[in-house]
Amino acid sequence: MPGELRRRTPEELLRQVQAEESAAGKGYLKIFLGYASGVGKSFRMFDEARRRRERGQDIVVGAVQPRLPPPIEALLSNLEVVPMRNGIEIDVDALIRRHPTVCVIDGLAYNNPPGARKPARWLDVQELLAAGIKVIGSINIQYIAELREQVESVTAKHVTETVPVSFIKSADEIEIVDAPPEAPIEHSQEQMADRVMREQRLARLRELALVLAADVVDHQLEDYLERHGIQHRLGTQERVLVCITPRANAREMIETGRTIADRFHGELIVAYVSQPGISPADQAALQEKLGMARAAGATVEMLDGEDPVDTILDYARDRGITQLFIGHSQRSGVWARLWGNPVEKLIRRSQGMDVRIFPQ
Amino acid sequence: MTEERRGRLKIYMGYAAGVGKTYEMLEEVRELKTRGVDAVIGYFEPHGRKDTIAKTEGLEIIPRKNVAYRGSVFEEMDTDAILVRRPRVCAVDEFPHTNVPGSARGKRWEDVEALLEAGIDVLTTMNIQHLESLSDQVWHIAGIRVRETIPDWVVHRADEVVMVDVTPRALLHRLERGAVYAPEKAQSAMENFFRESTLAALRELALRETAHEVVHRMPADAAARCDGAAEGPTGSRTRHKILVLVTAAPETAMLIRRAKRVGDFTGAECFAVAVQPSGDLASLPETERDAIEQQLNFARNLHIETRILGGEDVAPTLVEFARRNQVTQIFLVRPRREHPRLPWSTRDLVQSIVNLAKDMQVVIVSEREPVKPL
DSSP states (O other), X not given: OTTOOOOOOHXXXXXXXXXXXXXXXXXXXXXXXXXXXXXXXXXXXXHHHHHHHHTTOOEEEEEOOSSOOHHHHHHHTTSEEOOOBTTTBOOHHHXXXXXXXXXXXXXXXXXXXXXXXXXXXXXXXXXXXXXXXXXXXXXXXXXXXXGHHHHHHHHOOOOOOOBOHHHHHTOSEEEEEOOOOOOOSOOTTOOHHHHHHHHHHHHHHHHHHHHHHHHHHHHHHXXXXXXXXXXXXXXXXXXXXXXXXXXXXXXXXXXXXXXXXHHTTOEEEEEEEOOTTOOHHHHHHHHHHHHHHHHTTOEEEEEOOSSHHHHHHHHHHHHTOXXXXXXXXXXXXXXXXXXXXHHHXXXXXXXXXXXXXXXX | OGGGSOOOEEEEEESSTTSSHHHHHHXXXXXXXXXXXXXXXXXXXXXXXXXXXXXXTTSOBOOOEEEEETTEEEEEOOHHHHHHHOOSEEEESOTTOBOOTTSSSSBHHHHHHHHHHTTOEEEEEEEGGGBGGGHHHHHHHHSOOOSSOBOHHHHHTSSEEEEOOOOHHHHHHHHHTTSSSOHHHHHHHHHTTTOHHHHHHHHHHHHHXXXXXXXXXXXXXXXXXXXXXHSOTTOOOOOOEEEEEOOSOTTHHHHHHHHHHHHHHHTOEEEEEEEETTSSSTTSOHHHHHHHHHHHHHHHXXXXXXXXXXXXXXXXXXXXXXXXXXXXXXXXXXXXXXXXXXXXXXXXXXXXXHHHOTTSEEEEEOOOOOOOOO
């Protein structure tokens, strides 16, 4: 049952200890994420720096972007700035010597010039964090390495400066700046079609940014629950588990699962519970279905257990599954002979998740 | 000629009190004013927050209207006065608010609807937990049943939904400094609703929902591209239809919400039906009749078409109707184990429907229990 505390295994205790240690050992990273330039990430970040300074925090600015709009200039005039080397590289040594409580780094995705100690700014930031300095930084969704293909297909621009998503996910806090970008200089000659294209592009980037922020929050939430030894899932993300058998109508099940997982920005898992004495023909059919699952981008799991229903439900509870897909075919065959009507049993015991039964 | 046009609606979406929705909305009003747009404040809830109150300085606020109810006087938004004043843009705080009985309209979102119809653009604020279809998930996360909800279609019709984001930690700091609530109220709020994990979960919900609202508003060809990506390898695109079985069981509301949400996200149409031997509810005992009527009403409020089918036997009647109407998915409530007396019939019913409807998908929806506080 969700929320119920059960005894923790040694592995889980170990994970908790590790989570606590990693939380204690490093500096603190907060990221302002935007989906386009001009949405006001930097302003929001420097405004927070101002508030922190007013509250008496020891805060310095370690990086600013080349061109600054007047409102940001105004905020900066009241903040201590540690100048960058060559105007582009963070002066890590100077910052570590100065050792403020908090350091503000605008534009996390910049590359350093050739000959610098580290090739990219985010690597310098890791050094600051390791030195126990809190960092507040800003980044645009377009500069996240793993999203580059998606972003490039939307913007048709090639990006060379990127930050891995793992760095973003390692942040202790992330804040999304979801304001509409400043209206571009009035292009009176801009064609209607071009405008629609531009708005469409921005909408895609916004979607990507919101979902990334949600994923980071999800990650932090799991971390938080782990640190506090809490064994439940809060289940804000839809997680679909498709249970297949050699004779299931896997195509419809996997397609539906894919659609639902995509539309809800959720996760798709396809699982098979090992059955005794499976024929070579069934084995081949099963392999084909698992291949189909992998092609659909699902995580594939092979489960082992006495009772297939228990095995599935235990796994589903552990993974925080919200929707369980099974086929009608599971009503007959080995399962039914051994365990009675498994569909009925599943429905009876699927408390807390939805069960979707597919036609044969 | 501008009279003909419907006003634009923009929603500032948050996940808790104090994230800064009102502040951002007022900021936009100020900016519109500096650009020379005739923007006013139609309703504003100060909550004693200094920063927010300061934002209203120099802005025109339409005075509230006094509504007497049971010997007390309540203040509500004066929609008529706004309609007379007829600004270009009007800021209206707390979109999900329920008006005091005796007001012209029951809900603030209905007042907003009147402003939009009069061609006035509206800026408004709400928290994610007030979205009707998320009610059960919010119950699961926070253990709270939110009473003031907004039907999803109202939010879907908005021209723009923007997320007002702040991290839970920053929000908790604001609370500690007394910026959101008065100190004594802040303490109890922090212990309950504002537990960090609850806030994080609500925030995640708000981010995902806003992402969904963005996709929902994409120009048609972009949306088609998304559809293409989600399409199966066969490229088949069958139009999905969802049929929801309405009974007197209290879980039916949850079932309706869930079915509607899945329908909205996957582009499936939704119908809700009750099955009665006589084809109407007249012969039922009053409590049961009221319960079913209430559920059917609820479905209609969510823009779901409803019907009462005549038939002695529920399962074959339902499945027969589903087949005739090319339904692809039947949604049912999961029988509850906790009431061993009631569910025998329900459980049999689910089993018979599952057995009869072998040519379609059957979805058994389960109640979400709240996560127990530690």
